[in-house]
Amino acid sequence: MPSETKFPTEPVCLVFGDEDFLVRDRAKQIYKYWCSHAEGMDHEVIDGSVRNSEEAIGVLSKLDEALQTLPFFGGNKVVWLRGVNFLGDDRTASSLTVKDRLTELAKSWEAFDWQGVQLLISANKVDKRKSFFKTLKSFASIEDKSFSDKERGGRAAMVVRQRLSELGKKISPHVADELVLFAGTNLQQLYIESDKLALYIGERDEVVRQDVYEISTRTKQSKAFALADALGERNLPKLLRVLDEELWEVKLDNKKSPIALLYGLISKVRTMIFLREMIRMKWISPSNGYPQFKAQLEAIADDFLPEDRKFNPKLMHPYMLFNALGHARRYSEIELTRAMDILLQCNRQLVSSSTENTLVLQQALVQIVSKSS
The missing domain is CATH 1.10.8.60 (Helicase, Ruva Protein; domain 3)
Known part of the structure; x- marks a missing residue:
């Protein structure tokens, strides 16, 4: 059965965040729900997108008038101030007249008789330091759709x-x-x-x-994982086939290059080295399932890890790491260190050698995947 969606019980609700899609979808959901329970017909939607402070003051005047006007046909009234773009820290939002008017309205709403009236505000950025937000937070429902x-x-x-x-x-x-x-x-x-x-x-x-x-639709980045995964699987026929496909795409897309493919392989080997070291440090267990692996990964203290995203396993996608964990066990630490050296030599050849790129990459991958004698 579909899950039951919760709706704000307060007469005022602010939905905001940097994910416009989520803000818009959630605000529509609340507005539809409130209107269906209002038993009135005089609902109002006010466009909150403005170009300057003068237009912002005009929108706030319309809002105040809408809240003060009683429903003509009786019942309750829902007012939606939609898509507000002057609650953040940009030039219009920083205008003294706009800030003062917002503060004045928020203070008046604290003492306002909300019986029969509901106000929904949807916005993109909201400056939480300003008095408007602080006052609103004391009596309204606040839904933040921002993600770091x-x-x-x-x-x-x-x-x-x-x-x-x-x-x-x-x-x-x-x-x-x-x-x-x-x-x-x-x-x-x-x-x-x-x-x-x-x-x-x-x-x-x-x-x-x-x-x-x-x-599912795959991004260009996820498609690039195919070559790295084939390397991790230590599957030479598959690896050479995927390499051939990737090099063909390089010829068709000038945004791609053999060097970019190489850097993806370097990242894969580096990740496998990280994982083997994390196993050695007993931070993770190679025999755990995905839920346990993810929990162990999240439990690692941030102080133990570098801040750079390229070198911090906690800032990588957890499922990608879990997938690479099985790959890391197919190579010894010595083989992975040797692989990094081979890829370094490959990088030098791609930059300075006249040898065909395909041959350089093929030779490097054959050396890495082949079992050490």
Whole structure:
């Protein structure tokens, strides 16, 4: 069964954040729910997108008038100030007249008789330091849809699970993470992917890994994982086939290059070295399933890890790391160190040698994958 969505009980609600899609979707949801329970017909939607402070003052005057005007046909009234773009820290929002008017309105709303009236405000950026927000927070419902880069991956998987739950479907955490790995962290795209999966599985209750593989859209970044994964699997025929496909795409797309392919392989080997070291330090266990691995990864103290994203396993996608954990066990530490040296020599050849790029990369990969004698 679809999960039951909660709605604010306070007469005033502010929904904001840097994910416009989530803000817009949630605000529409609240507005529709409030209107269906209001028993009135005089609801108002006011466009809050302005170009300057003069227009902002005009919008706030319309809002005040809408709140003060009683419903003509009786019942309750819902007012939606939609898409506000002057609550942040830009030039219009920083205008003294706009700030003063917002503060004045927020103070008046504290003592306002909200019986029969509900106010919904949706906005992009909101400056939490300003008195308008601080006053509103004391009596209104606040929903922040902003995500930091660090938490975006985890939140993205949560959005997938929530959306599928709304559609009456289930997905396990590791399958949701794999979808994010394939489709990226754009939340609007993940909503679309979730809807596609729900339609694809039909009467089935749960989305499984095979469904994600068969129907999900893959980003360019996730496609690039194919070459690195083949290296990790130590599967030479597959590795050379994928390399050939990637080099063909390089010829068709001037944004791609053999050097970029090489850097992807270097990143893969470096990740496998990280994982073997983490096993040696007993931070993670190679025999754990994905949920246990993810929990162990999150438990590692930040002080033990570098700040640079390229070298910090906690800032990498957890499912990608879990997948690489099995790959790391196919190589010894000596072989991985040797692989980094081979890739360094490959880099030098690609930059300075006249040898064909295909031959240089093929030779390097054959050396890495071949068992040491």
